[in-house]
Amino acid sequence: MLIAFYVNSIEDEYPRYTTTVLAHEASRRGHDVCYITPGDFVLSPEDTLQVHARRIPAGKGKTRSREEFFKALKSAGKKSTLINIDELDVLMMRSDPSNDAIDRPWAEKIGIQFGQRAAHAGVLVLNDPDTLTQAINKLYFQSFPREVRAKTLICRNTNDIKAFAKANGGKVVLKPLQGSGGQGVFVLDAKSAGNLNQMVEAIERDGYIIAQTVVPEADKGDIRMFMMNGYPLQIDGKYAAMRRVGAEDDVRSNIHAGGTAKAVKITDRELRLAELIRPKLQADGMFLVGIDIIGDTILEVNVFSPGNLLSCSDMSGVNFAAKIIGSIERKLEIRDEYPGHFTNAALAVM
DSSP: OEEEEEOSOGGGOOTTSHHHHHHHHHHHTTOEEEEEOGGGEEEOTTOOEEEEEEEEOOTTGGGOOHHHHHHHHHHHTTOOEEEEGGGOSEEEEOOOGGGTTTTOGGGTTHHHHHHHHHHHTTOEEESOHHHHTTTSSGGGGGGSOGGGSOOEEEESOHHHHHHHHHHTTTOEEEEESSOOTTTTOEEESTTTGGGHHHHHHHHHTTSOEEEEEOOTTGGGOEEEEEEETTEEOEETTEESEEEEEOOTTOOOOOGGGTOEEEOOOOOHHHHHHHHHHHHHHHHTTOOEEEEEEETTEEEEEEOSOOOOHHHHHHHHTSOHHHHHHHHHHHHHHHHHHSTTTSOHHHHHTO
16 A cells, blocks of 8 residues: 655654654555655646655665664655655544644645545545544544543633632643643642733633643643554553653643653553543544543543654553554455445544
8 A cells, every 4th residue: 555644744753753653664564655744735727636745765674674764754855756646545644733833824724624635535544534624623622521521611711711710629720722742731720820811821822721620640640542443552451551740840741741651551440431432533533543541531632643652562562553554454455345335434443
């Protein structure tokens, strides 16, 4: 198969990124791999969708290391080949729209929009682009069962936030409706209450504000767990999961925000939460997502570019990327066995 990975930019990729790990595994299994960025799409006068693809040379196949693969990617990023979109078998959406929202607003949604056209052309697009349009910010998460979510207020009004904080013990977490990586996250409590206006001003520049009650056990960090085809990703009882612990006195546990990764044992408690969100993930065609769990609460469902897959594999001693690529291979077999029978969303989670 020819599998394309859509990313914000090749310059911002790294050898340990989940996208690199997946692309390397696909190449290792003998598949053709290319990368696409927001400025690479072309809609011809004949309404044919094309794309400037950066193809990674086949190289040494199974013997090529991830570092060697990444070096080939960096070289390939300097040149591209114009191809018709239907030459792709799979398009994996691995960009984070929030990374483009400020500096390149034109790029924020363009991948999803062209991804929809790619799906109409018969390309298997993962995750399903029609649903990704709804998940462009954290408002999507509010459509999951209330039982799994922290008590949440979404607004742009300081007085509303004050009232919400007062009604919930005076301590809440504030963060932007759209964002990732722990950026723009503040804790409002008795000590910081005098800075509320500054907090609101810092967040509302980018849109709406999320105010959430502080989840019990937050001091232990959160658990990042991968879900594939609606179910927790696991091999022989070993789950693609890790505990992320924030730096001292830092509410954020994201690795990019200074958190550290530790091994974690997945219990019935986490599996129950995963089961509660499974129906919607499957209905929405969400093939690969990352969920962030604290205690009995899911804080976030990352449907665009969940990270830390390699760390999960290293801690568990298994190759989760192989199972992910294997699942994609099976989807293409199903597509060929039942031509035109399934929607992109349905096929995405089979």
